[in-house]
Amino acid sequence: xxxxxxxxxxxxxxxxxxxxxxxxxxxxxxxxxxxxxxxxxxxxxxxxxxxxxxxxxxxxxxxxxxxxxxxxxxxxxxxxxxxxxxxxxxxxxxxxxxxxxxxxxxxxxxxxxxxxxxxxxxxxxxxxxxxxxxxxxxxxxxxxxxxxxxxxxxxxxxxxxxxxxxxxxxxxxxxxxxxxxxxxxxxxxxxxxxxxxxxxxxxxxxxxxxxxxxxxxxxxxxxxxxxxxxxxxxxxxxxxxxxxxxxxxxxxxxxxxxxxxxxxxxxxxxxxxxxxxxxxxxxxxxxxxxxxxxxxxxxxxxxxxxx
Amino acid sequence: xxxxxxxxxxxxxxxxxxxxxxxxxxxxxxxxxxxxxxxxxxxxxxxxxxxxxxxxxxxxxxxxxxxxxxxxxxxxxxxxxxxxxxxxxxxxxxxxxxxxxxxxxxxxxxxxxxxxxxxxxxxxxxxxxxxxxxxxxxxxxxxxxxxxxxxxxxxxxxxxxxxxxxxxxxxxxxxxxxxxxxxxxxxxxxxxxxxxxxxxxxxxxxxxxxxxxxxxxxxxxxxxxxxxxxxxxxxxxxxxxxxxxxxxxxxxxxxxxxxxxxxxxxxxxxxxxxxxxxxxxxxxxxxxxxxxxxxxxxxxxxxxxxx
Numbered sequence: 001x002x003x004x005x006x007x008x009x010x011x012x013x014x015x016x017x018x019x020x021x022x023x024x025x026x027x028x029x030x031x032x033x034x035x036x037x038x039x040x041x042x043x044x045x046x047x048x049x050x051x052x053x054x055x056x057x058x059x060x061x062x063x064x065x066x067x068x069x070x071x072x073x074x075x076x077x078x079x080x081x082x083x084x085x086x087x088x089x090x091x092x093x094x095x096x097x098x099x100x101x102x103x104x105x106x107x108x109x110x111x112x113x114x115x116x117x118x119x120x121x122x123x124x125x126x127x128x129x130x131x132x133x134x135x136x137x138x139x140x141x142x143x144x145x146x147x148x149x150x151x152x153x154x155x156x157x158x159x160x161x162x163x164x165x166x167x168x169x170x171x172x173x174x175x176x177x178x179x180x181x182x183x184x185x186x187x188x189x190x191x192x193x194x195x196x197x198x199x200x201x202x203x204x205x206x207x208x209x210x211x212x213x214x215x216x217x218x219x220x221x222x223x224x225x226x227x228x229x230x231x232x233x234x235x236x237x238x239x240x241x242x243x244x245x246x247x248x249x250x251x252x253x254x255x256x257x258x259x260x261x262x263x264x265x266x267x268x269x270x271x272x273x274x275x276x277x278x279x280x281x282x283x284x285x286x287x288x289x290x291x292x293x294x295x296x297x298x299x300x301x302x303x304x305x306x307x
Numbered sequence: 308x309x310x311x312x313x314x315x316x317x318x319x320x321x322x323x324x325x326x327x328x329x330x331x332x333x334x335x336x337x338x339x340x341x342x343x344x345x346x347x348x349x350x351x352x353x354x355x356x357x358x359x360x361x362x363x364x365x366x367x368x369x370x371x372x373x374x375x376x377x378x379x380x381x382x383x384x385x386x387x388x389x390x391x392x393x394x395x396x397x398x399x400x401x402x403x404x405x406x407x408x409x410x411x412x413x414x415x416x417x418x419x420x421x422x423x424x425x426x427x428x429x430x431x432x433x434x435x436x437x438x439x440x441x442x443x444x445x446x447x448x449x450x451x452x453x454x455x456x457x458x459x460x461x462x463x464x465x466x467x468x469x470x471x472x473x474x475x476x477x478x479x480x481x482x483x484x485x486x487x488x489x490x491x492x493x494x495x496x497x498x499x500x501x502x503x504x505x506x507x508x509x510x511x512x513x514x515x516x517x518x519x520x521x522x523x524x525x526x527x528x529x530x531x532x533x534x535x536x537x538x539x540x541x542x543x544x545x546x547x548x549x550x551x552x553x554x555x556x557x558x559x560x561x562x563x564x565x566x567x568x569x570x571x572x573x574x575x576x577x578x579x580x581x582x583x584x585x586x587x588x589x590x591x592x593x594x595x596x597x598x599x600x601x602x603x604x605x606x607x608x609x610x611x612x613x614x
Contacts, residue, residue, distance in 0.1 A: 016439075016440050017440075019437075019439040019440060020439055020440045020441050022439070023433055023437065023439045023441065023442070025429075026429040026430060026432070026433035027429070027430050027433065027434075027445055029425055029426035029429065029430070030426040030427060030429075030430040030445075030449075030489055030493065031430075031445065031448075032426075033422075033426050033482065033485055033486040033489060034448050034449070034452055034486060034489065036482070036486075037464070037482055037483055037485075037486035037487070038448075038451070038452050038455055038460070038486055038487070039448075040463075040467060041460045041463030041464045041466070041467045042455065042460055042463060043463075044463040044466050044467050045460065045462055045463040045466075048462070048463070048466055057466075057469065102355055105348060105351055105352060105355065106352075108348055110345050110348040110349045110352055111345070111349050112349055112352050112353065112356075113352060115352075115356055116352040116353075116355050116356045117601070118594075118598055118601075119355070119356035119357075119359040119360050120355065120356075120359050121594065121597050121598060121601060121604075122359055122360065122363060122590075122594050123359065123362075124597060124604070125543055125590065125593040125594040125596070125597035125598075126363070126547070126586075126589075126590040126593060126594065127546070127547035127549070127564070127565045127586075127589065127590070127593075128547065128549065128565075129547070129549050129565035129566075129568055129569050130366070130564075130565065130568060130586040130589065130590060131362055131363075133568060133569070133571070133572065133582060133586070134362040134363070134365050134366045134369075134583070134586075135362065136572060137365070137369065137579050137583075138362070138365050142378075142380045143377070143378045143379060143380055143381075143382045144382065145365055145369075145382045145383075145384055146365070148381055148382050148384075149384070179359075179362075182359075184605075187604055187605040188605045190605070191605040233453075236454050236456070237456075240456045240458040240459050240550075241458070242458050242549060242550045242553075243549045243550075243565070243569065246569070247569060247572060250572075261458060261459075264461065264462060265461070265550070265553070265554070268461070268462055268465070268554060269553070269554065274462065274465075274466065277462045278462050278463070278466075281459065281460070281461075281462045281463065284459055285455075285459060288454060288455065288459055291454070292451065292454045295454065296450070
């Protein structure tokens with residue numbers, strides 16, 4: 001009896017090894033890409049952050065913690081981190097709230113609904129650089145047509161230099177950030193709305209529940225997963241967003257309108273300081289890892305597939 | 308027990324199929340009374356569509372303005388003289404070699420898409436059909452890839468591709484775009500492959516077909532909407548990628564359109580009319596392609612966990 005059991009175990013172990021071997025060629029191309037283009041550069045960042053790399057990119061030996069020390073002292077990092085937090089919280093919160101409203105509207109049948117859905121899709125398909133440049137142009141105090149329209153509608157008394165000062169430029173970037181985020185969040189919430197059981201909504205209506213009550217007590221709880229998902233993926237996208245802030249606040253000297261992401265590119269491209277750029281990237285990486293951990297805990301994206 | 312119906316359910320399992328008929332029955336039942344409400348919804352929809360399309364209207368009108376007209380103070384909303392010839396002249400603009408930029412963008416988009424297919428079709432097929440040791444780890448890495456974006460890893464990518472002699476090459480950007488769009492493609496294809504009834508594959512294998520033949524002859528014809536979705540998404544995302552292209556591609560002829568256009572800002576003669584013309588040429592096909600895969604967009608990014 002004992003021997004039979006052992007033989008079975010051995011055979012199963014053998015076959016599970018063989019299973020893994022047989023799977024390898026099927027997963028190899030994707031695995032190589034993930035390793036070579038995602039994991040390896042991540043490791044490279046960590047390594048470079050401790051190296052003394054010259055302006056020409058030559059590694060001049062270990063730097064210890066010098067890159068991190070320079071990062072903490074030379075760039076007003078506290079202010080930049082606060083900017084990142086404001087940027088992410090403002091863009092993501094407002095995108096989700098506005099998306100809930102737009103998705104609710106699009107979940108109804110009305111003439112022209114298809115056109116509206118397609119219009120909402122446009123900023124998603126368009127390159128963010130191109131969309132942002134339209135705002136850069138339109139908000140120019142001299143030749144900007146949006147500025148002109150705001151004056152003609154008596155919202156402004158004179159054209160305003162939206163992108164000339166740190167605070168207005170940052171707020172403008174937040175508005176553009178929301179605009180660009182809305183398609184994804186709206187579509188995710190819209191997909192979630194399709195799963196709200198109509199029978200329950202109708203039963204509640206028969207019981208006399210008003211539309212507000214129905215929304216907050218039935219629809220929103222059913223949307224929990226969709227909202228969590230839209231929020232977390234949007235947090236990652238917004239935290240990593242470069243072009244909007246770079247194009248709208250790039251002409252402002254100093255780091256007062258920078259987030260940790262735009263600052264990496266200033267240090268990398270403007271100052272050619274690869275060591276410090278790597279150190280800041282490592283900090284960004286750590287922040288993203290925390291967000292991923294929250295994502296994996298609350299949304300469990302592989303659950304359906306692993307079952 | 309599984310019938311061929313399951314095949315049609317495929318897209319719905321991607322979690323993104325948005326019900327088309329929500330609300331019809333209610334609107335119909337209330338009859339004439341709901342007419343006012345319907346008009347209100349249509350009006351709200353019109354406002355939403357106008358807001359989403361407004362920047363692109365500025366873009367379109369700007370692309371038709373003359374050289375001085377586009378910088379006129381105060382600006383006019385419509386061109387004083389219409390210049391459709393901008394769409395021909397822009398290709399020889401002095402600011403940047405736009406024709407080369409377009410070519411580079413297209414080579415990167417097509418290359419990344421083809422590489423994505425080679426990597427994702429086998430991986431998605433195998434993980435959807437078989438359970439094997441290491442499957443969970445692989446799918447976990449796929450999720451992590453979505454969260455780690457090129458922007459976050461830009462410094463590491465810059466260093467890595469520099470070290471292996473691929474800095475300033477289109478091949479580097481093909482690899483990067485293929486890798487970072489793997490997640491969307493694998494989720495979408497996985498859900499399509501998983502919806503193919505086991506019996507169909509078993510029948511093919513009883514007839515003596517190997518895994519590769521089963522994949523190509525039996526599965527691929529059934530999952531083509533998934534493939535089209537993955538192809539379009541990867542292509543559109545690759546041609547709009549900004550951050551990694553900005554640090555990797557340094558020669559002006561190698562630069563993609565988003566990078567080249569971002570450098571127009573701040574130039575003495577910014578030639579906004581050409582910038583907008585190129586943007587329109589780039590955005591229209593992207594929007595049309597996205598419209599074709601509208602139903603599946605949310606599902607691929609959210610791994611079907613909206614439900």
